[in-house]
Each structure stands twice: as C-alpha cells, then as structure tokens.
Amino acid sequence: MARKTRKRKKSHHANTAAARRDATKYKPNGVACAEVDRHGVKQAESERAEFVDRESRNSDALDAESLNAESIRSDFAEPSSESSPSSESSESFAIEDVWDSLDSLECELAEHVDAENQDDAASSEQVDCELTETAAEVCERQWPPESQFESEVETECQPAELPETDLEGESEVAGQSEVATSVQSQAILHAIDGNQALLRQLLADFADLQSQVVDAAGASREAVSRDDDDRIELGDHENAITLLREEITALEDELSELKRQNSDLAAKVANANVRKSTSDTSSDFTEALSWEERKQLILRQMEEDCFDAETFLTQTVQSRLNDAGEDDEPEGKVDPVAFVEELTAEITRLQQQNERFEKEIGELNHLLENRPQAAAGGMAIGAAAIAEMVDADELIQEERQRLQTLQTQWEEKFRQAEIEASLERAKLSRERQEVATKIADLDEQLDRLRREAAQNQGGEGHSRKWLAKLGLAGDD
Structure with a gap:
C-alpha cells in the first residue's frame, strides 16, 4: 500500500510538473494554475478518504482483537474455576504471569491506539486546514468564465509576453505548496505504516502469549490427570498392601494355633507315655x-x-x-x-x-x-489341712519342681533313646541283610568249589582206568 501511494505521489508530481511546463510554455497563467490547484485538491481529498478508510479498518481490527482477548480470558477463566485445588496451586503462578503480560499488552495497545488516533486527528485537521486554505485561495482568485479564458489565451498567444518574473513567482509558490502537501502526506503515510507494523508486532506478541497460555493450561491439565492416575494407583497399592497384611496376620494366627496344637499333642503324647510307664510300674507295684x-x-x-x-x-x-x-x-x-x-x-x-x-x-x-471344725490353736483337721500344709511347704514345692524337671528330662531322654534305638535297629537290619548276602555268596562259592572238586576227582579216576587197561598204571 505504501509503495502504491509513493507511485501515485510520483505520478502526481510528474503530472503537476508537466502541467507547469505546458502552462509555462503556452503561458496560460490563469488556466494552468487553476487546473493545477484543482488536481492537487482532488489528490488531497482522495488521500484523505484513503486515510479515513485505513483508520476505520485499524479500529475494526483493534475491536476484533479486544473481543478475541476477552473471549480467551473467559475461556481460560472457566477451566481454572473447574480445576481441582491441586491444579490451582500448580497453575496460579503461570496464569498470573500470563494475565499480567496480557494486561500490560492491552495497556500498551490502548496507549498506542490513543497516540495514533491523536496523530491521525492532528493530520486530518492539518489536511482539512490545507484544503480549506487551498479552496480559499482558488476562490479569491475569482477566475473568469471559459470563453473569457479562451479569448485571453488567443490574445496572449500573440507575440506579447508576460514578464518572466511573474511566471517564476507563481511556479515557485505552486511548487512550495505542492512540496509541503507531499511532505505532509508522506509523513502521514509513514506514521500509518509504523502503526501497522506496531499492530502486527502486538498481534504476534498476543498470539505468542495465547499459545503460551494454551500450553500452560494443557500442561496443567496433563499434570492434574497424571496426579489423578498416580493417586488411583497409590490407592490400589495401599489396598493390596492392606490385603497382604491381613493375609500375613491370618497366617501368623494359624501358625501360632498350629504350634499350640503341636505342643498340646506333644504334651499329651508325653503324658500318655509317662502314664503308660507309670501304670506299668504301678501295676507291678500294686500286684506285689x-x-x-x-x-x-x-x-x-x-x-x-x-x-x-x-x-x-x-x-x-x-x-x-x-x-x-x-x-x-x-x-x-x-x-x-x-x-x-x-x-x-x-x-x-x-x-x-x-x-x-x-x-x-x-x-x-x-x-x-461330723469332724470338728477347728482344733486347739485354730488349725484345721483332716486331709484338707494336711494337704494345705504339704502344699505350703517350700521343700515339698521345690521337690515337686525338681521331680517335674527330672520327669521332663527323663521324657526327653526316653524320646532320644527311642530314636537311637530305632536307628540302631535300622542299622542292625541293614547289617543282617549284608551278612545274609555275604553268607549266600559264600555258600554259592562253596557249592561251586565242591562241584569243581568232584569234577576233578572224576576226571583223574577215568584216566587211571585207561592207564590200567594199557598196562601203564605204575608209578609213572
């Protein structure tokens, strides 16, 4: 757009210069100046209309960007309100930074828009003033009708010439006004181009911030989902650990119960053996x-x-x-x-x-x-009193404890003796089997030797009979 404007300016300057040359050549000072002024006025009006159009487009773009920013802010506000307390703590710093950057960007954008509007207003006022002054100058000249212009041109086309000083003064005035308008229009166009570049940069920064906010929101959602998954997995592991602990407790209880039963059975077996041995001894004793x-x-x-x-x-x-x-x-x-x-x-x-x-x-x-309840000295009489006295005696208690210890020791020795006896019996049975095997082998060898001896004796007798028949049964 700036290049097209420069091209139009160059063509406008070229056309203006050509018109000036033609006006100077043919010396129609009134007509040439009027045409040049009209052309400049039209060009200024077209530039002003283009400038107003650009300003409206820029304002529309700014409104759209502000609406987009508000929508993005509302979008980010909704998931943040729906997020869990754990995600709020993780997202708070990133979201606050993003909102601060967005607020600063909006402030800069608003300041830039205000400055641009002020510059545009000043430029438009200046252009309006210049147009008004140009129109006033054109009106002040009070140009005659076209017929009069033609007659004046015909008369002026005669050898009579205007003074060169007037023509040069008018051309200098027109050139200065044209240069001033072109400089002002170029300054306005440069300001518009700078504003557009700044707007593009601001939009790019806004897009980057938007992408950062989206990435931060996505990362926070992923972190929240991962936290939820980890929490669920941790709960499953805790449940499994609880079940294993319950199983271990049940197994320990069962093991303790089995140990208790085993000890009870061992005690019962030992008591049965002891009773059996004592009953045998008591039976022998009672029989005597x-x-x-x-x-x-x-x-x-x-x-x-x-x-x-x-x-x-x-x-x-x-x-x-x-x-x-x-x-x-x-x-x-x-x-x-x-x-x-x-x-x-x-x-x-x-x-x-x-x-x-x-x-x-x-x-x-x-x-x-019918026994008396108490005797002299307040002592009980009978078997109960004797039993109490016997039970209360420390020597008897120690003797009972010693006898119980001896009983336990002898029970253990008896078990060990039974085990050793069983091992000895197994050893003796194996030795008997080995001895029987050796005896069978010796018997078999003895039978074989006997058969061999009998065969040898039979062979020697048969040979001696033949020798006797042959008459050789001598000492040889």
Missing part, C-alpha cells in the same frame, strides 16, 4: 502289695482325687487273666465255658468289693462331715 496295703493306697488316692477305677479294674482283670493263662499253659487248652464262669465269678466278686468300698467311702464321708 497285699490287700491291706492296696486298700490304704486306694484310700490315699481317693483323698488326693487321683484314683482311677477303670485302671484298677483293668489291672485286676489283666492280672487274673495272666494268672489263668499261666495256670492253663501246661494243659495247652482253654475251656471257654470255664473261662466264662470264672469271669462271671470275678465280676460278682468285684461288684461285692465295689459295694464294700462304697460303704467304706460313705462311712469316711460321714466322719469327714
């Missing part, structure tokens, strides 16, 4: 006692609440059966009818004995109920 001693033992066990009737009956029946078996062994046969009769008689005897025991127990309970 007389009835009175056994009776005292049963009473003492009943007082201590450790009497087992089933064990007593089992031991008694077993001893009777063993005695019966020992008595019947020499005969070699057992009569079932006699055995059943003996069992019936034994059961009857045991029932009578049980009734007698119950009667004695009732008498003892009656004595315990």
Whole structure:
C-alpha cells in the first residue's frame, strides 16, 4: 500500500510538473494554475478518504482483537474455576504471569491506539486546514468564465509576453505548496505504516502469549490427570498392601494355633507315655502289695482325687487273666465255658468289693462331715489341712519342681533313646541283610568249589582206568 501511494505521489508530481511546463510554455497563467490547484485538491481529498478508510479498518481490527482477548480470558477463566485445588496451586503462578503480560499488552495497545488516533486527528485537521486554505485561495482568485479564458489565451498567444518574473513567482509558490502537501502526506503515510507494523508486532506478541497460555493450561491439565492416575494407583497399592497384611496376620494366627496344637499333642503324647510307664510300674507295684496295703493306697488316692477305677479294674482283670493263662499253659487248652464262669465269678466278686468300698467311702464321708471344725490353736483337721500344709511347704514345692524337671528330662531322654534305638535297629537290619548276602555268596562259592572238586576227582579216576587197561598204571 505504501509503495502504491509513493507511485501515485510520483505520478502526481510528474503530472503537476508537466502541467507547469505546458502552462509555462503556452503561458496560460490563469488556466494552468487553476487546473493545477484543482488536481492537487482532488489528490488531497482522495488521500484523505484513503486515510479515513485505513483508520476505520485499524479500529475494526483493534475491536476484533479486544473481543478475541476477552473471549480467551473467559475461556481460560472457566477451566481454572473447574480445576481441582491441586491444579490451582500448580497453575496460579503461570496464569498470573500470563494475565499480567496480557494486561500490560492491552495497556500498551490502548496507549498506542490513543497516540495514533491523536496523530491521525492532528493530520486530518492539518489536511482539512490545507484544503480549506487551498479552496480559499482558488476562490479569491475569482477566475473568469471559459470563453473569457479562451479569448485571453488567443490574445496572449500573440507575440506579447508576460514578464518572466511573474511566471517564476507563481511556479515557485505552486511548487512550495505542492512540496509541503507531499511532505505532509508522506509523513502521514509513514506514521500509518509504523502503526501497522506496531499492530502486527502486538498481534504476534498476543498470539505468542495465547499459545503460551494454551500450553500452560494443557500442561496443567496433563499434570492434574497424571496426579489423578498416580493417586488411583497409590490407592490400589495401599489396598493390596492392606490385603497382604491381613493375609500375613491370618497366617501368623494359624501358625501360632498350629504350634499350640503341636505342643498340646506333644504334651499329651508325653503324658500318655509317662502314664503308660507309670501304670506299668504301678501295676507291678500294686500286684506285689497285699490287700491291706492296696486298700490304704486306694484310700490315699481317693483323698488326693487321683484314683482311677477303670485302671484298677483293668489291672485286676489283666492280672487274673495272666494268672489263668499261666495256670492253663501246661494243659495247652482253654475251656471257654470255664473261662466264662470264672469271669462271671470275678465280676460278682468285684461288684461285692465295689459295694464294700462304697460303704467304706460313705462311712469316711460321714466322719469327714461330723469332724470338728477347728482344733486347739485354730488349725484345721483332716486331709484338707494336711494337704494345705504339704502344699505350703517350700521343700515339698521345690521337690515337686525338681521331680517335674527330672520327669521332663527323663521324657526327653526316653524320646532320644527311642530314636537311637530305632536307628540302631535300622542299622542292625541293614547289617543282617549284608551278612545274609555275604553268607549266600559264600555258600554259592562253596557249592561251586565242591562241584569243581568232584569234577576233578572224576576226571583223574577215568584216566587211571585207561592207564590200567594199557598196562601203564605204575608209578609213572
């Protein structure tokens, strides 16, 4: 646009100069000056209209850019209001910087527009003033009609000539006015070009800021999405860790329960073995006692609440059966009818004995109920007092503790002995198998040697018979 304006100015100057030369050549001072002034006025009016058009376009562009800025600001304000508190903290600094830059850019743009409007107003006023002055000068000259101009031209075309000084003065005045108008129009065009360049630069800066804001918003949204994903993944990991901890706790509880059961079973097995061994020893011991001693033992066990009737009956029946078996062994046969009769008689005897025991127990309970509550010195009398005294004795407690420790040690030794015995039995079985294998090999070798010896002896006898038949059975 500036190049076209310069070209038009150059053509205008060229046309004006040509018109001046023609006017000077033919010396029509009035007509030539009028045409030059009219042409200059038209050119100035066209430039003024073009300038006004440019100004309107620039104002429209500025309005559009301001609307675009407002829309962008509203667009950025909406997601910022919808964003989470974590994203607001991350975006606050970047958005504040962008808004500050946008505000500064708008202020600069407004100042530049105001300055440009003032320059344009001053330029337009100056052009209006120049046009008014030019029109006033044209009106003051009061040119005659065209017919009069033609007659004057015809008369002036005669040899008579105007003084050269007047022509030169008029041409200088016209040239100065034309130069002034051209300089002013060039200054206006330069200002317009500078304003356009500044507007383009401002628009480019605004576009860069817009792209930065968009990038910052996108980065903040991506950061928020990543934070949400990380938060979800962290929650999943925490849930998995909680489940694993619960499983570990359940397994620990199960392990402790199994250990407790194992210890209980081991204790039960040990107690069973001990009871078995003690029952065997007690059975042997009770068999060696007389009835009175056994009776005292049963009473003492009943007082201590450790009497087992089933064990007593089992031991008694077993001893009777063993005695019966020992008595019947020499005969070699057992009569079932006699055995059943003996069992019936034994059961009857045991029932009578049980009734007698119950009667004695009732008498003892009656004595315990009717005993005196306290004796001299406030001491209790009876089995309970004796038990309390025995239990309270430190020596007895220590002895019981020592016996319990010895029992545990002997149980452990018994287990170890059982393990060693089983290992020894396995070793002996393997050695027996090896010895049996060696014996079988030796027997096989012995049989083979015997067969070989027999074969050798048979061969020697057959050869001697042939030698005897041949008459060679001598010392040779």
